[in-house]
Amino acid sequence: MISFSQVCKRYPNGFEALRDVSFILEAGEMALINGHSGAGKSTLLRLIAAIERPTTGSIIVNGQNVGTLKGGAIPFLRRNLGLVFQDQKILFDRTVFQNVLLPLQISGFSRRAAIGRVRAALDKVGLLSREKAQPITLSGGEQQRLCIARAIVNRPSILIADEPTSNLDADYARDIMDMFKSFNQVGVTVLIATHDVELLGNMQQRIFTLSHGKLTA
């Protein structure tokens, strides 16, 4: 469950990215955050993962108050979140397989247990045949799927994606969205930020709309 209550985020330069944002996303729900660029979508997602801290208000993720979390506890919060970043953050000095392996190494999985999980995650996003490939040789859509595989390999209860379809054509984008829907169907809480209005047309999910840092719908 993710709960925002009266959250404000003001940056040191005075820019207010979020103003008085309150919402509750129940466990197992799926929602989209929509809004123009600069509306505060990314900031909202970064607050959930404790990459940034709220100026005021409280954020509860899985029963933990993220805003007041101690530095040492943040890694363990993030292990329960699957994060798909806007700038992907793929490591190009290692294979597809090793990229997906990294979260499991961090959690301390034995190599044997990890290999099975990595293959399962790659299989879910349709990249199993490319596990030995270098990420640079993947297409844009494949790279995005690699990011998703890395986000779900830890089997997180919450999946957060920032503009996962931004550089993809419509067919690829639909694929990716279907993938998120299928994760949601098996009980994962999914929160996706997107400015892609066309994508919203055939969606029945909840949609939060941000405008200049305020939640409007």
Place this chain on the structure above:
Amino acid sequence: MTVWFAHHLHAFVLALKRLGSAPLGSLLSIAVIGIAFSLPAGIYVFLENLQALSGQFSGAPEFSLFLKLNTNEDEVAEIEARLKQDPQVASFRFISSDSALEQFKQGSGLSDVIDGLERNPLPDAFVIVARDLSPEALDTLHAELGQLPQVEHIQLDSAWAKRLDSILKLGRLAVFMLGALLSFSLIAVAFNTIRLQILTMREEIEVAKLIGATKGFIRRPFLYFGAIQGMVGGAAAWLIISLGIHLTEEQLKDLMELYEVNFKAYHLSMEDSLSLLLFSALLGWAGAWLSVTNHLWRIEP
């Protein structure tokens, strides 16, 4: 436990991989560490050899008490009695002028010359071992012995050994200071190598932090790297010293044979070698730790 083990194994393997991924750089760093450490350790070995050598020349300090040539047996007996009563004297032995001459004949190979002498030029002598070996006590005893009748000359045999001993002490101090100074250079080497690594791995560290890596997880491979590099550097120093001993041993042996000393070159003992390796590993670890704590917090996603 298994998680702990998996983490450490992962860090250890990663550190080895990083060491191997830049072989020339690693080799140069290790050589720098090895050379830096072989200096104090080499001097240490040299001093140990010198001490072993000095041990062959002298044991406990001994007074040689030479009596006047005209001393008669009664006077010798009196001195003997007084030495027996002296609480400062641990033991003594009397060397008569005749037995001294006999020893000298055998030792020097000049028996023909000595036989040609009209009379025995050597005096009677006492060799005295003091009970208390502190310099002050030796001085008091020295003065006391001077009060005895018929004493011509008193010689403290340990004087040169004492000088050597204080030189050795000075040498050890120099080794210690040199070691301390060069330890800083090892820390600096580790610090800089790790700093460069962190800079080139910035992206990876950032991603690891974003997907839930603890500080320990990120820090661990660097610490292992520093420790391994330090330890291999220590091993290089050990090799350099071994090579040095090996190259000079034969010639030293020949030289010592001229002085009729049975010389066996002293190498670093097992204990010393282990201390060297552990100490260099510890310093590498410390340098890496300093570097990581200094640079890692700047990389925030």
